[in-house]
Every structure is written in C-alpha cells, then in structure tokens.
Amino acid sequence: MQTERSITIEDVALAAGVSRAAVSKVIRDAYGVSPQMRARVEAAINELGYRPRAAARAMRGSSFTIGVEIPTVHNHFFSKIIDGATTALVDTRYQVIIAPADPHHDEGPQAIEALADRQVDGIVAISSRVPQTWLEKLAVRVPLVMIGRHHQAEHYDTLVGDDVLGAELAVQHLFELGHRRIVHLTLDEGRGAAPGTPHMMRVVGYRQKMADLGLEPEIVWVKPVQGESLQAARDLLSRVDAPVGILAGHDELALEVLQAVAERGLTAAQASVVGYDDTDVAAHPMISLTSVNQSGTQMGAIAVRLLLERIAGRTASAHEVLTPRVMARNSSASPAHEPEGSHH
Amino acid sequence: MQTERSITIEDVALAAGVSRAAVSKVIRDAYGVSPQMRARVEAAINELGYRPRAAARAMRGSSFTIGVEIPTVHNHFFSKIIDGATTALVDTRYQVIIAPADPHHDEGPQAIEALADRQVDGIVAISSRVPQTWLEKLAVRVPLVMIGRHHQAEHYDTLVGDDVLGAELAVQHLFELGHRRIVHLTLDEGRGAAPGTPHMMRVVGYRQKMADLGLEPEIVWVKPVQGESLQAARDLLSRVDAPVGILAGHDELALEVLQAVAERGLTAAQASVVGYDDTDVAAHPMISLTSVNQSGTQMGAIAVRLLLERIAGRTASAHEVLTPRVMARNSSASPAHEPEGSHH
DNA sequence: CTGAAAGCGCTTACAG
DNA sequence: CTGAAAGCGCTTACAG
Numbered sequence: 048m049q050t051e052r053s054i055t056i057e058d059v060a061l062a063a064g065v066s067r068a069a070v071s072k073v074i075r076d077a078y079g080v081s082p083q084m085r086a087r088v089e090a091a092i093n094e095l096g097y098r099p100r101a102a103a104r105a106m107r108g109s110s111f112t113i114g115v116e117i118p119t120v121h122n123h124f125f126s127k128i129i130d131g132a133t134t135a136l137v138d139t140r141y142q143v144i145i146a147p148a149d150p151h152h153d154e155g156p157q158a159i160e161a162l163a164d165r166q167v168d169g170i171v172a173i174s175s176r177v178p179q180t181w182l183e184k185l186a187v188r189v190p191l192v193m194i195g196r197h198h199q200a201e202h203y204d205t206l207v208g209d210d211v212l213g214a215e216l217a218v219q220h221l222f223e224l225g226h227r228r229i230v231h232l233t234l235d236e237g238r239g240a241a242p243g244t245p246h247m248m249r250v251v252g253y254r255q256k257m258a259d260l261g262l263e264p265e266i267v268w269v270k271p272v273q274g275e276s277l278q279a280a281r282d283l284l285s286r287v288d289a290p291v292g293i294l295a296g297h298d299e300l301a302l303e304v305l306q307a308v309a310e311r312g313l314t315a316a317q318a319s320v321v322g323y324d325d326t327d328v329a330a331h332p333m334i335s336l337t338s339v340n341q342s343g344t345q346m347g348a349i350a351v352r353l354l355l356e357r358i359a360g361r362t363a364s365a366h367e368v369l370t371p372r373v374m375a376r377n378s379s380a381s382p383a384h385e386p387e388g389s390h391h
Numbered sequence: 392m393q394t395e396r397s398i399t400i401e402d403v404a405l406a407a408g409v410s411r412a413a414v415s416k417v418i419r420d421a422y423g424v425s426p427q428m429r430a431r432v433e434a435a436i437n438e439l440g441y442r443p444r445a446a447a448r449a450m451r452g453s454s455f456t457i458g459v460e461i462p463t464v465h466n467h468f469f470s471k472i473i474d475g476a477t478t479a480l481v482d483t484r485y486q487v488i489i490a491p492a493d494p495h496h497d498e499g500p501q502a503i504e505a506l507a508d509r510q511v512d513g514i515v516a517i518s519s520r521v522p523q524t525w526l527e528k529l530a531v532r533v534p535l536v537m538i539g540r541h542h543q544a545e546h547y548d549t550l551v552g553d554d555v556l557g558a559e560l561a562v563q564h565l566f567e568l569g570h571r572r573i574v575h576l577t578l579d580e581g582r583g584a585a586p587g588t589p590h591m592m593r594v595v596g597y598r599q600k601m602a603d604l605g606l607e608p609e610i611v612w613v614k615p616v617q618g619e620s621l622q623a624a625r626d627l628l629s630r631v632d633a634p635v636g637i638l639a640g641h642d643e644l645a646l647e648v649l650q651a652v653a654e655r656g657l658t659a660a661q662a663s664v665v666g667y668d669d670t671d672v673a674a675h676p677m678i679s680l681t682s683v684n685q686s687g688t689q690m691g692a693i694a695v696r697l698l699l700e701r702i703a704g705r706t707a708s709a710h711e712v713l714t715p716r717v718m719a720r721n722s723s724a725s726p727a728h729e730p731e732g733s734h735h
Numbered sequence: 736c737t738g739a740a741a742g743c744g745c746t747t748a749c750a751g
Numbered sequence: 752c753t754g755a756a757a758g759c760g761c762t763t764a765c766a767g
Contacts, residue, residue: 053532055759055760055761056760056761056762057760057761065737065738066737066738066739067738067739067760067761067762068737068738068739068740068762068763069736069737069738070761071761071762071763072737072762075762077762079736079737080736080737081736081737084736084737098504098507098508099508099760099761100508100510100759100760100761101446101508101509101510102445102446102447102449102450102454102509102510102759102760102761103446103450103743103759103760103761103762104760104761104762105446105743105761106446106447106450106742106743106744106745106759106760106761106762107742107743107760107761107762107763108743108761108762108763109762110446110509112509114488120470120473120474120477121470121474121671123467126464126465129464129491130464130465133464133491142490142502142505142509143490143491144458144488144489144490144509145488145489145490145491146486146487146488146489147473147477147487147489158486160442161486163442164442164443164444164445165445165446165454165456165486165488165509166444166445166446188397302675305675305677306675306676306677309676309677310676327465328672331646331649331650331678332650332653332654333649333650333653333677333678334675334677334678399743399744399745400744400745400746401744401745409753409754410753410754410755411744411745411746411754411755412746412747412753412754412755413752413753413754414745415745415746415747416746416753419746421746423752423753424752424753425752425753428752428753443744443745444743444744444745446743446744446745447743447744447745447746447759448744448745448746449745449759450743450744450745450746450758450759450760450761451744451745451746451747451758451759452745452746452747452759453746
C-alpha cells in the first residue's frame with residue numbers, strides 16, 4: 048500500500064519532454080525559461096499532480112519552511128505570535144511548522160534543534176533559557192530570530208517587548224487607581240532567577256517603579272509547577288485585610304489569581320488584578336482582566352519579516368523593542384469606591 | 392556566515408575510522424554493529440556534536456517526524472489534542488511538527504499537503520472539509536489518521552467523539568434541569584452543510600433528542616465570520632422572555648453566548664449555556680461553563696498510537712469512537728430556582 | 736534558452 | 752560484523 052511511488056521531477060520532465068533542470072527552474076521561478084517551455088512544464092505538473100519534495104529540495108537549496116519554536120501550546124500568548132507569523136507568510140512560498148518544546152521534559156534547545164535538523168530555512172524561537180552562546184553557534188548555520196530576548200546578539204535578531212516599561216505601567220495603573228500595597232506574583236524560573244528574561248525584566252520594572260513611588264515592594268515567587276500558582280494566590284489573599292493590587296507575571300498566572308479572588312468572594316476594589324500579555328480570554332466580559340498588551344500578533348509578524356530579511360542575505364543583527372500598553376478592564380478598580388456588594 | 396559547513400556522517404566516519412554505513416547503523420540502532428564500533432562511533436558523534444539531517448534521512452528512510460495539521464491555532468480544543476500527541480511521543484525518536492491551516496485563506500488540504508511534502512513519516516489531521524477521496528489517495532502514500540471523521544475509511548484510520556451522543560447528553564442535561572425551550576447555536580460550515588462533520592452530527596443528535604422529548608427544535612446557524620456568532624447570540628437573547636437553554640456547537644461559540652448573556656445581565660436560570668469540547672477556560676470559576684468533554688488530550692494520544700501502528704506496518708483501517716460526557720457547571724441552571732438577583 | 740552531470744547527506748541492499 | 756557502491760529527488764554550476 049504505502050509503497051506506491053509518487054510523481055517525481057523526472058516524471059514531469061519525461062511528460063513534458065524536457066530536462067529535469069528545466070522543470071526545476073520552472074518550479075523555482077528561476078531565471079531563463081522560455082514561455083513555451085514553462086507552459087509545457089506547468090501543464091505536465093498539473094496533469095500529473097506533481098509536488099516537489101521539500102526533503103529533496105532541502106538537500107541542495109531551500110526547504111521553503113520556517114520553523115517556529117514555542118515553549119508550550121498552552122499559553123495563548125504564543126498562539127498570537129503564531130497567528131502573526133503565519134499571516135505574514137501568506138502569499139509567500141513559505142510554510143510554517145511549529146515545534147512545541149516538551150513542557151514535561153523541560154528541554155529548551157531540543158525543539159529548536161529538531162527544527163534545525165529538519166532543514167528549515169530559518170527559525171523563530173521563543174525561549175529565555177537557552178544560553179546565548181548556544182544560539183550564536185546555531186545562528187551561524189541557520190537564520191534565527193529570537194523573541195523575548197533583551198540583548199542584541201551577534202548572529203541572530205532579537206525582538207522583545209519593553210518589559211521594564213510594561214511592569215512600570217502596570218504599577219502606575221494600580222497606583223493611580225489608589226492602591227498602595229502592590230504585590231508582584233511571578234514565576235521562579237530557577238537558574239539563579241535567569242537575569243534578562245522577560246519575567247525578570249518585569250521584576251526590575253516593578254521594583255523600580257515601586258521605589259519611585261516610595262512604596263514597599265513585595266514579590267511572591269511561584270515555582271512553575273501544576274497548582275503552585277493557585278495555592279500561592281490563595282495564600283496571598285488569605286492574609287488580605289486591606290485592599291491589594293496584584294501584578295501577575297502573565298495572564299495564565301493572573302487567571303489563577305482571579306480564581307482565588309473569586310473563591311474568596313473579593314471584589315476588584317478589594318483585590319485588583321493585572322495580567323501581562325493581554326491574551327484573548329482577558330477581554331471576555333466575564334473575565335475582564337486588566338492586562339499589559341505587548342502586541343503578540345505584531346511580534347510574530349515582525350519576527351517573520353526579520354527572518355525573511357536574513358534569509359535574503361542580511362547579516363547585521365537587528366534588535367527591536369515593542370512598546371507595551373495597559374488595557375484597563377474590570378479586574379482592577381479603585382479601592383476607594385466599594386461597590387454595593389461582593390459580586391459572588 | 393551562514394555558509395559554515397556542518398558536521399556530516401562522513402566526518403563522523405572519518406573521525407571514528409569506520410564507514411559511513413557503520414555510522415548510519417549506529418544512529419539508527421540497526422542490527423549488526425559490534426560494541427567496540429558502536430562505542431567508537433558514539434564517541435565521535437559526541438565529540439563532533441554530529442546531528443543527522445532529517446532531510447537527508449527522509450530521502451531514503453524515515454524523517455522521524457510526525458505532522459499534525461490543525462484547523463486553527465485559536466481553538467484551544469486543538470491545543471489539547473497536540474498536548475496528547477506530543478506527550479505520547481515522548482521517549483520515542485519522533486518529533487511533532489504542527490501545521491496550522493490558514494484560517495484566513497480557508498485552504499483545507501493545503502496544510503496537510505505541506506506536511507506530506509515535508510516527508511513526514513505520518514500525519515494526524517483534523518479536518519472535516521477535505522473530501523474522503525482526496526484523503527484516500529494521500530493515505531496510499533503516507534500513513535494517515537484523521538480526527539473528527541465519522542466514517543471508517545479504507546486507507547487511513549479515523550478517530551472521533553460520539554457527537555450524536557454528546558449532543559443528546561447536552562440536551563438531556565438541560566431538559567433535566569427543567570428547560571423546555573432548548574436552542575442549538577451552531578456553525579454553518581457551508582458546502583451543503585457538510586453531512587458527517589462533527590458539527591452536523593451534533594445537530595443530528597440534538598434533533599433526535601428533542602424529538603424524543605417531544606420538544607420543538609430551534610437551530611440558529613452562524614456563519615464562521617468574525618463577530619457573527621456574538622451578534623447571533625445577542626439577537627437570540629434579545630427575544631428571550633421565558634427561560635432558554637442554549638447548546639453551542641463548541642466552547643468558542645459558547646463563550647460568545649456567555650458574553651451576550653453577561654451583557655444583558657441574565658442569570659443561568661434565565662439563559663443556560665452548554666458548550667462543547669470542555670476547553671481549559673470552561674473550568675475557570677469566573678466562566679464555569681457547562682461543556683461536553685470529548686477527551687481531546689486522549690484523542691491526540693490515541694491518534695499517535697494508531698499512527699505509530701500504521702508506520703510499523705498495519706494496513707487494516709481502524710475506527711475508534713470516544714464517549715463524551717457532560718461536565719456540569721454554573722452556566723447551566725434550573726429555570727425553576729431564580730437566584731436572589733442577576734449576577735451583573 | 737536548454738540539458739548533462741555532479742553532488743547534497745543520508746540509507747539500503749549486497750558482498751565480503 | 753563491516754564496507755563499497757548505488758541511489759533517494761532534487762538544485763547547481765557549467766557547457767552548449
């Protein structure tokens with residue numbers, strides 16, 4: 048069954064009465080084919096239903112495939128990035144393939160390497176744990192754009208939201224509402240709390256802004272383990288007597304905090320929550336989560352643009368920073384104005 | 392820069408003082424290599440940091456890559472399937488690559504074909520629009536498992552939730568709560584409302600159960616266009632005077648309905664909503680959406696198992712049906728017991 | 736403009 | 752157990 052030989056370039060060449068090289072030129076839109084030959088070849092291609100094999104093409108030329116590595120399929124922020132990337136690739140000959148890093152096995156570079164092994168023409172990756180030296184080495188072989196890196200690299204491009212500013216804006220938002228106790232709940236990613244990661248930069252921005260405002264910083268670190276964040280949120284809220292503002296490291300965390308808030312029947316005036324990433328669910332009226340938007344879709348699109356530039360020959364490295372903005376919604380409110388009752 | 396030649400099997404063979412064939416056998420765990428040779432080769436591989444290229448391997452043997460096609464990256468039900476699939480592939484030599492079908496361009500087979508072009512060893516696809524004849528043809532060349540197909544095919548495996556039963560259970564649930572007006576809001580997928588798709592089978596189950604209960608069926612068809620479903624939900628609710636139960640075709644639709652319900656300040660007792668797929672967000676206490684669970688994660692795992700069986704040589708086609716169950720939550724309630732007030 | 740030939744990095748029979 | 756040779760389906764210089 049599975050042994051049926053499929054149509055190759057040879058079959059097309061035979062059918063069209065030309066050489067394989069000629070067919071190759073036609074399918075690559077390469078220079079130097081007469082209109083008649085092109086017509087004959089295209090007719091043969093359609094008739095036979097020929098499709099070039101990416102694997103064979105990749106051996107000599109391009110695979111016309113862009114690889115996108117994402118940390119997990121469960122954080123919807125990455126869905127936005129993928130959406131931007133695929134949309135940016137419409138009308139090009141490139142196809143996106145996505146490699147999710149195995150969340151259970153925690154292997155950073157593995158998914159990226161798997162993409163490289165598959166001879167993609169370029170890689171967009173989102174990973175804060177892979178060391179720069181490793182990336183530089185990889186980038187010498189394959190065009191690479193990293194999302195969420197605050198440094199400018201030598202051989203690859205970097206693209207990042209201004210996480211310091213984002214956290215500052217979030218604190219500012221809570222402060223302006225009237226909050227004075229503002230807690231930052233964030234991920235303890237280990238590795239000496241990897242400096243320079245988006246989450247750490249948000250911590251930096253948080254600390255900075257709190258200092259500016261003369262407020263006491265208060266950080267709750269959460270291990271990225273199932274259930275840890277919900278428990279941490281519950282613990283935090285069990286000690287709440289006065290109003291508190293909570294800046295969560297990202298929306299997934301914020302949703303856990305909201306769950307704990309709902310469980311205790313607290314209002315936004317008592318416990319205001321701000322997330323980060325502005326994922327789709329944040330805008331749902333039943334969630335209505337205030338969140339810092341860092342333009343995920345646009346990030347995906349820009350990453351692809353940078354990558355295509357690299358594939359086209361650019362070697363100087365680029366570093367782009369996107370400006371975040373606070374999307375204020377109902378999860379954050381002024382502690383001054385208590386509503387008629389807790390909203391159950 | 393990008394021209395640095397990377398390590399090939401030849402380099403390893405030279406370093407280890409053996410033939411390329413020997414190296415090939417070692418990396419494939421093939422029969423017939425002495426322990427010493429294996430040791431020498433493995434040492435050389437590690438020293439040189441050799442990684443076999445999937446493209447080259449695919450020319451003769453396997454690419455050790457499984458392709459998963461999903462309709463869109465925005466429906467979180469598909470995230471579950473991917474999760475199940477990747478988890479099932481841990482500890483195998485296979486890597487998953489995902490190809491999202493372009494939602495804007497609506498091209499069904501294109502993403503699947505792109506995977507086939509990339510010489511994956513097998514494909515798991517979720518698509519209700521691709522004709523069976525097309526799939527049969529493809530399946531002759533590459534092992535294929537289709538999720539969400541109610542027919543048994545000849546050359547590929549099919550795996551599906553019992554959508555008729557799922558819809559029946561949902562209607563039953565609403566009926567038992569006390570609802571008598573039960574509306575089904577579902578997607579109008581065109582193509583003569585493609586019979587046999589999961590959504591159409593849910594319509595069948597809905598109609599059947601309504602008839603059994605002696606109730607009047609009432610179906611609202613929604614075009615899969617941005618904003619259409621929300622508008623339809625608003626229209627539906629604007630005419631609500633007596634309690635209504637609404638079965639949405641899937642959770643994404645249900646979320647829109649919930650939004651409309653929230654906008655009008657209706658309670659679950661006035662407008663009960665049931666979704667389908669039981670995506671993560673449904674369980675969030677602020678959403679608490681009653682939903683039909685069809686074991687997405689398990690589907691992904693089973694699909695991979697079936698695919699590996701096919702890759703291993705099975706040719707007889709399999710057809711598996713999963714039994715759904717209703718996850719009752721707060722979005723559905725008895726119309727008899729009005730709570731103290733609308734929950735804003 | 737067109738094609739014959741070499742080669743990409745592997746695996747696969749086939750000898751030894 | 753080990754290796755030399757052929758070949759997978761393309762693209763790429765290079766002649767013509």
